[in-house]
Amino acid sequence: MAVSNYSLKVNRDLLDPHFESYRLSLDAIPTYTIELDAAVEELKLKDSQYTLEHMQAFGMFNYLHLDPWYEDSVLFVDCKGRVLSLNVTLDTALGKPREVYRIDPDSSPSDGCLCASLSLTSATWAALSNGMGHLHLLRTGKRGDSSHNKWESLFSESIGDPFVILHSVSHVEGGVHCIEVLVLRVQKDPEETKGSGFYVGLEWITVSNAAEKGQEKSYSLRKRRSLRGRTVPHYAALEPHGTGLMLASEKPFTFTHMDGQPIERPEPEPMEVEKTDPIYMWQQTAEDLTVCVRLPQGVTKDAVQFSLTADNLSVGVQGFSPLIHGQLYAAVDPESSAWFIKDNKSLEVTLQKHIEGPLWPELVMGDRRGELVMSDEQTAQIHERLKHLTSEDLIATSDLEKPPCNSQELEDCDGFPDDSSSLVYFDREMMKPTRVVNLGSHQYMFTVQSDPTQMPCLCLRHDVDALVWQPRPEQPEHMWEHVATFNALGYVQASKRDKKFATCAPNFSYASLCECLRRAFIYRQPAPVETVLFNRRQGRQVGQVAKQQVSSLDSDCPILGFRATNERLYILTSKNLHVLKVNNN
Structure with missing residues (x-):
């Protein structure tokens, strides 16, 4: 199957061309703080982890994990190796986070260790990385409010260099329980002579239990598929049944290995471009x-x-x-x-x-389809206008103490993103793209899990708005559905220079941005107003108002985690977990 190019089809009914602005609301947001017994296990980047890829993958890591199967349940890992869970039912009676699993304390940290990462695979399973190369698959049982079961490890194995878990899913295939896990590494290529020599490696791991009866707890590695790219993907998720992989990134990814063996692909034939005369x-x-x-x-x-x-x-x-x-x-x-x-x-x-x-x-x-033919006089005029931009001298300035900028000395973060950013769907069997969307100027904003049985949604900037797209791989002709819009949020977030995280409620009732320190911004969807308001400029009555609220935490610690539910915002620092009551349902 050849790769197919697609475009994202906007649902015009979800756009509001008459949206004016967010009105600042001074209504207080009830905030509750839980003091942690031990600090969050935060990764401090080392001198060897200096590239933009290291910063994107590990320096901006979200240490707080939201359980999409159980509303208002969040988890994180502390410096003692404890996986802690907090279920909120009553804000005024918050308890302490409860330990559900403890990482083996005998594991000795190494110089290349990373932060522990967690992925809630299903309503009863979770995948955990200890940050030192070990993958743990945990049977959690039902994680509801009244559940106090400790998690049970049914698979624990070293799978190579340290990694972080991006996504995981659980499904049954041919009567066999399979767990698919997608992990990320930033690795050094000794043969690479250009740039920093680092590349981004993704590995798609399949673990399944034995097919024989009575071997339920015997889980083992079944498949390992490796991909390689140049940038950290903005979005990475597996299809719920493990049949495909979806990536959004600025640079392309390709499958390179299957179970450790290189994938041999035929050399592509040179493309013949048909030359057509202008009409x-x-x-x-x-x-x-x-x-x-x-x-x-x-x-x-x-x-x-x-x-x-x-x-x-x-x-x-x-x-x-x-x-x-x-x-x-x-x-x-x-x-x-x-x-x-x-x-x-x-x-x-x-x-x-x-x-x-x-x-x-x-x-x-x-x-x-036409061709402009310019006269010699017009060509000479254009050449004269652009003459000041070129020079025959290697150094065009007489001030040798201030030589001109050399583009080869620029870091990746100094460059302007090009329009090669794409959203790609990879087929598991062919291990190559089958659906491609060129994102161009549609800047990625954040990922949100709206329905735990579906792939996570991704939010992209569209002009000044922020549009939420739900992947639907079961509909190949309409794989991405526009499900929600946050008016002017694309324009708003561009002005937040200190923004660290962005998210929204699973029901899309509000979106929120947070800075590196202290402040969180909440942008609510337009709602009817109780009083009569008039727009003086346009001379019309206003029936709906979109509110903006600002919350400032009483803390000087950097924000390490940020998650949203339909009713609450959760903000994690190294010492505290803050719960903000956003909606009252």
């Missing part, structure tokens, strides 16, 4: 434009279909699709324009510019 040629001066359109052989004047207004041009031949059709780059004077057939081969059109002087970059907006 029309055009020239321009400061006063007018001349367009020459090639006509089919034997066409007479009566068969020509010509239409011209001040803003639009249409040229065609009866029985054929239009040769030129669309909005002109700028206005023309139809009364002073004309057309005629030249040598029975081409149709020549003369257009008089309505405003003389400026040169047009294109004739018809968005039409790339």
Whole structure:
């Protein structure tokens, strides 16, 4: 199956073109604080972990984990190796986080160790990394409010270099219980001579129990698939039945190994690009434009279909699709324009510019089938205008103490993101992309789990708004569904220079951003107002208002974790867990 290019189809019913702004609300947000018995196990990046990839993967790690199967249940790992769980039912009677599992204390930390990471695989299973290369699969039992069961480890094995868990799913295949785990590493390639030499490695691990009866607890590695890329993916999730993998990243990923063996792929044949002649040629001066359109052989004047207004041009031949059709780059004077057939081969059109002087970059907006032919005089003028941008000298400045910038000395974080960012769906069997969406300027914002039985949603910036997309791999033709919109959130988050985390409620009732220290911002969906309000500028009554609220924590500790439920926000620091009551249902 060849790769298919797709686009994200926006649901216009979920957009609000009349949205004005968020109104600051001074309503207090009830905040409750739990003091932790031991500090959170925070990773301090070492001198050897200096690249942008290390910072994105580990320096911006979210240490707080939300249980999507049980509302208002969060988990984290402390410095004693304890996995702690907090279930909130009554805000005014918060208890202490309860220990559900303890990482083996005999494991001695190494120089390359990472932070412990956790993924809630299903309603009764979890995947845990101790940060030193060991993968633990834990049977948790039902993790409800009244459940106080300790988690049981049914698989524990070293799988190589330290890693963090990105996602995991549990499913039954052919009567065999399978757990799929996706892990990430930032590794050094000794053969790489360019740049830092580090690359991002993803590994898709499949663990299953024995097929024989009575061997329920015997879990073992079944498959290991390795991928390699240049950037940390913004979004990475496995399909619920383990049949595919979805990635959103700025640089592409490719499968490189299967069970430790390199994957051999045939060399792609060079692509032959069909060269097509332009349908029309055009020239321009400061006063007018001349367009020459090639006509089919034997066409007479009566068969020509010509239409011209001040803003639009249409040229065609009866029985054929239009040769030129669309909005002109700028206005023309139809009364002073004309057309005629030249040598029975081409149709020549003369257009008089309505405003003389400026040169047009294109004739018809968005039409790339024509070719602009410039005169020698115009080419010389352009060369003269751009002359100051070039130099024959290697160092174009006389101040040798301040040499010009060398682009090769720039770090990755200094560059501007290009438009190669893409959202890709990989098929498990073929181990190559089958669906690709070019994200272009649609900046990734955050990931949220709306439905635990579905893949996590991803939020992308669309113009000034933030749009939430739900992947639906069971619908190949409509794999990404637009399910919610946060008005102007894309514009708002761009102004938050100290932003560290972003998230939203699973029911999309509000979105929230938090800074590195202390402050959290809450942006609520528009809601009806009880009083009568009028927009003075437009002279109309306002029926709905979107509120913004700001919460400032009484803490100077950096924020390490940030999660949202429909009713509460959870903010984790090294010493405290803060619970913010956002909604009262």
